[in-house]
Amino acid sequence: xxxxxxxxxxxxxxxxxVLLILISICxxxxxxxxxxxxxxxxxxxxxxxxxxxxxxxVLIGDAYSGIAIGFTLSGLIAENPLTKMFEPExxxxxxxxxxGKQLIxxxxxxxxxxxxxxxxxxxxxxxxxxxxFNEKIPTGNRDILRIGQxxxxxxxxxxDDRRISFLMSEPFAPxxxxxxxxxxxxxxxxEPTIQEDPQQKDKKLKFLETWTLGTPxxxxxxxxxxxIQEYRPSQRIIYKxxxxxxxxxxxKIKQLVMQIVESPDxxxxxxxxxxxxxxxxxxxxxxxxxxxEKRDRFTIYNAGPATGQSFIMFNLNKGxxxxxxxxxxxxxxxxxxxxxxxxxxxAYALNREAMINNLSRGLAQTQNSPxxxxxxxxxxxxxxxxxxxxxxxxxKQILQQAGYxxxxxxxxxxxxxxxxxxxxTMMVPAGARVALAALIKKDLDAIGIxxxxxxxxxxxxxxxLDNSKQWDATIxxxxxxxxxxxxxxxxxxxxxxxxxxxxxxxDEPPFPGREVxxxxxxxxxxxVKGAQEIDEAKRKVIYAEYQQLVQEQLPLIHLTIPLYLxxxxxxxxxxxPKSLAGSTGVAGALWNVDQLVLQ
Numbered sequence: 001x002x003x004x005x006x007x008x009x010x011x012x013x014x015x016x017x018v019l020l021i022l023i024s025i026c027x028x029x030x031x032x033x034x035x036x037x038x039x040x041x042x043x044x045x046x047x048x049x050x051x052x053x054x055x056x057x058v059l060i061g062d063a064y065s066g067i068a069i070g071f072t073l074s075g076l077i078a079e080n081p082l083t084k085m086f087e088p089e090x091x092x093x094x095x096x097x098x099x100g101k102q103l104i105x106x107x108x109x110x111x112x113x114x115x116x117x118x119x120x121x122x123x124x125x126x127x128x129x130x131x132x133f134n135e136k137i138p139t140g141n142r143d144i145l146r147i148g149q150x151x152x153x154x155x156x157x158x159x160d161d162r163r164i165s166f167l168m169s170e171p172f173a174p175x176x177x178x179x180x181x182x183x184x185x186x187x188x189x190x191e192p193t194i195q196e197d198p199q200q201k202d203k204k205l206k207f208l209e210t211w212t213l214g215t216p217x218x219x220x221x222x223x224x225x226x227x228i229q230e231y232r233p234s235q236r237i238i239y240k241x242x243x244x245x246x247x248x249x250x251x252k253i254k255q256l257v258m259q260i261v262e263s264p265d266x267x268x269x270x271x272x273x274x275x276x277x278x279x280x281x282x283x284x285x286x287x288x289x290x291x292x293e294k295r296d297r298f299t300i301y302n303a304g305p306a307t308g309q310s311f312i313m314f315n316l317n318k319g320x321x322x323x324x325x326x327x328x329x330x331x332x333x334x335x336x337x338x339x340x341x342x343x344x345x346x347a348y349a350l351n352r353e354a355m356i357n358n359l360s361r362g363l364a365q366t367q368n369s370p371x372x373x374x375x376x377x378x379x380x381x382x383x384x385x386x387x388x389x390x391x392x393x394x395x396k397q398i399l400q401q402a403g404y405x406x407x408x409x410x411x412x413x414x415x416x417x418x419x420x421x422x423x424x425t426m427m428v429p430a431g432a433r434v435a436l437a438a439l440i441k442k443d444l445d446a447i448g449i450x451x452x453x454x455x456x457x458x459x460x461x462x463x464x465l466d467n468s469k470q471w472d473a474t475i476x477x478x479x480x481x482x483x484x485x486x487x488x489x490x491x492x493x494x495x496x497x498x499x500x501x502x503x504x505x506x507d508e509p510p511f512p513g514r515e516v517x518x519x520x521x522x523x524x525x526x527x528v529k530g531a532q533e534i535d536e537a538k539r540k541v542i543y544a545e546y547q548q549l550v551q552e553q554l555p556l557i558h559l560t561i562p563l564y565l566x567x568x569x570x571x572x573x574x575x576x577p578k579s580l581a582g583s584t585g586v587a588g589a590l591w592n593v594d595q596l597v598l599q
Contacts (some may be wrong), residue, residue: 042598043255044572046278047267049585051234051260055211055220057183058131058139063479063584068237068258070183071593072222074246076105077122077180079482081578082593084376086176090119090184090223090246099169100534103154103179107162112244113186114222121164126187128156128166130194136205141182143489143496145171149528154179171534174485186221203379204433211390225251225594234260251594272296277572278586281565283360289567301575303351303564305365306583307372307480310433311556312350312440314343314425314473316501319471319514328469332420337472341402343554347388351446355439355560367561369547371488372480374580376536379544386551395447406448414448423450424472427464430455433475436559440475465499484543485531491523500555519553564588573597 052065057073060066076091091105112120132141133153145153147168154166154175166179193206211220217228225247226239239256259275261267264282271279272292281289281300293300314337317328329337336342356364368387371378379385400406401416414422428437436453441451451473465469478487489495493516494503503518504510523546530542548557564579566589574595581591 005166012355014336042253043257044253044277044593044596044598045257045259045275046586046590047261047270047276047280048237048258048500049267049280050262052237054213055215055217055228056207058141059187059208063582063587067582067584067587067590070224071226071239071256071590072220072224072228072242073183073185075181075183076107077176079177079181079579081588082576084482084580086180089180091180094176094180094316098167100173101168103166103168103175104159105164105166105180107164109162111223111246112490112521113188113244114227114244115186116244117186117188117221119184119186119223121158121161123184123187124164125156125158126191127182128154131185131207132182134194134205138206140474140489140496143492144174144178144486146488150534154482171532173534174483174531175537177483178485184223186223189221194492226256234437236260236480242511245594247594252597253593256302256495256593270516271298271567277569278291278589279567280585281363283363283562283566286361293567297570298567299570300576301566301568301589303566303577303579303588305367305373305561306376306564306579308478308583309367309370309372309480309561310436310475310477311367311554312346312473312475312559313500313556315469315471315556316517317469317511319469319503319511322511325512326470329472329513332416333424333472336416336422336424339402340553341398342404344388345395345398345402345447347554347557348391348398349449350388350440350557350559351390351443352388352560354443355436358439359435360560360562363565364560364562367558368551369558370527370550370556371484371543372482372580373546374578375480375482375562377482377484377540377543379540379547383544385544385547388551388557392443392447399447400583408489413450421450423447425452425454427454427456427461427471427474429458429461429475433477437475465502466505469502476483479582479584485527486545488527488531490521491527493520493524510532517553519549520555523549523553571599573599 005159040414047065048068050064052068054060054065055061055069057069060069074089075542076089077086077094080087090107090111092108094103094105107121113119131137132139133188147154148170152169154168155163158168159165161565168175190207190210193210196205213233217231220228222242225242225245227242230238231242237258241251241254261270265278267276268285270276279412288517315329316338318334319336320327321431327334353365356362368381368385369378381387399414404422405411405415406417407415416422426437428434437453441453444451461474489497496505501516503514526542526549528544530539530546533539533542564577564583566577566586568589574592574597575589576592577589578591581588
């Protein structure tokens with residue numbers, strides 16, 4: 001009798017669990033199974049891999065917020081990822097004068113913000129002079145607009161009601177892409193927030209607390225194709241068309257929904273259950289998805305290699321904490337990391353083909369450059385870029401020639417010239433990159449190096465990189481794009497993102513013992529030179545030299561890059577995914593969202 005009761009209890013619990021799972025799946029599908037099919041005919045539902053951090057476009061520090069807010073604001077121009085040509089947005093035309101030192105934009109007539117207020121040259125002037133160029137507002141956009149060795153910023157001038165001039169101290173090739181692509185802000189909304197708040201002891205600008213996630217969405221003003229209609233944290237963002245969008249009769253889709261689905265497995269399930277209209281494929285998804293492509297009426301687009309890069313990075317900082325005098329890196333390890341022979345041996349020891357086959361199911365390729373493969377400035381191995389193919393014996397040879405040696409144990413371990421075992425800790429973001437780190441650990445173990453993996457939250461990694469500077473090695477990835485100069489902050493020795501040898505930032509005192517190598521200075525010089533050169537053919541030659549030098553010195557040891565594969569339902573017309581439009585999630589399929597049509 002007792003066993004019978006226990007069985008009934010177990011059955012009830014099992015049924016309750018099944019019901020809970022079904023409810024959970026149902027809630028992921030268009031936020032409720034009760035949605036009528038006809039109600040979804042003109043609704044596009046797409047996944048967002050992570051919740052957003054802010055509504056403020058200037059303070060965005062993550063790709064997901066950038067994607068979500070990108071629908072609501074426009075820049076002066078846009079870059080077509082298919083043709084790689086610039087196209088008008090808020091500006092109807094532009095021209096260079098004074099031998100490339102002056103860039104003049106002419107705005108379209110009768111532009112309006114989503115609240116009906118006029119959008120004018122004054123908004124452009126305000127966006128740059130009062131916000132982007134404001135040193136009290138933290139934004140990487142300011143750094144990519146610094147010009148030449150003097151790192152000056154453009155000078156703006158309102159020429160008339162529709163024309164604005166950007167005057168540069170010298171020719172600046174990235175000007176059109178860097179200036180024209182930034183979102184313009186509504187002056188009538190943000191101008192009051194630029195004044196210092198006298199109630200704040202630390203005198204922070206109100207701007208830093210403006211358009212937070214707590215701001216009612218009906219207070220957000222935009223110029224893009226869509227406006228945010230509803231935001232539910234960790235669930236979804238719902239958009240509606242902007243009635244004052246400059247493209248008449250656009251967008252075609254009347255409701256856009258970004259479903260926040262942080263688990264790729266859940267996103268895949270949701271797509272296959274008709275709950276999503278797009279899905280970014282992982283390598284392990286391809287065979288399954290390809291099998292049901294025709295039956296379930298979707299198309300898998302292969303947009304080629306994704307933009308961006310993944311790499312191993314060692315801490316090359318020889319400095320010490322100015323407060324405690326403690327070295328950022330143990331001196332023994334610092335000597336290894338700063339030895340280019342050590343870094344080259346590591347590069348030759350990595351089996352990138354195994355990474356591609358085991359982790360990406362063959363749907364990836366080796367990445368050998370700090371420039372994204374789809375970029376027109378990418379310098380390929382076929383053109384002469386130095387590569388490090390898998391040669392573990394060569395790796396051992398390089399180490400031994402550099403003074404390292406192996407002990408006589410049955411499983412030889414690598415020792416440095418002083419007899420210290422070569423062993424270091426590698427931070428890795430918890431999640432997908434842990435499997436990659438395990439392969440790297442195995443490869444380095446084969447040449448006698450012991451790697452202690454430390455999977456941690458990404459915020460811990462950024463804190464160590466930016467603040468404590470106490471770390472050995474890490475695996476990271478960057479999003480990329482067409483313009484090499486967008487990475488200038490990584491290569492400038494005093495840049496905020498010069499992570500492998502981070503210098504003092506802001507009010508930090510100098511770091512005793514920190515050294516900037518000649519090759520670091522040279523890379524920065526080449527980057528500045530590339531930005532100064534207007535001739536595109538000559539720019540490509542300059543950036544080829546930059547890529548070659550990075551590969552010679554290996555401050556970043558590049559790994560692999562996946563193919564950009566996106567599944568799009570056949571009912572979505574005009575989809576033309578391109579990795580150059582963005583490789584985060586399904587961003588590369590949304591660059592022409594205002595032109596998409598649903599059948």
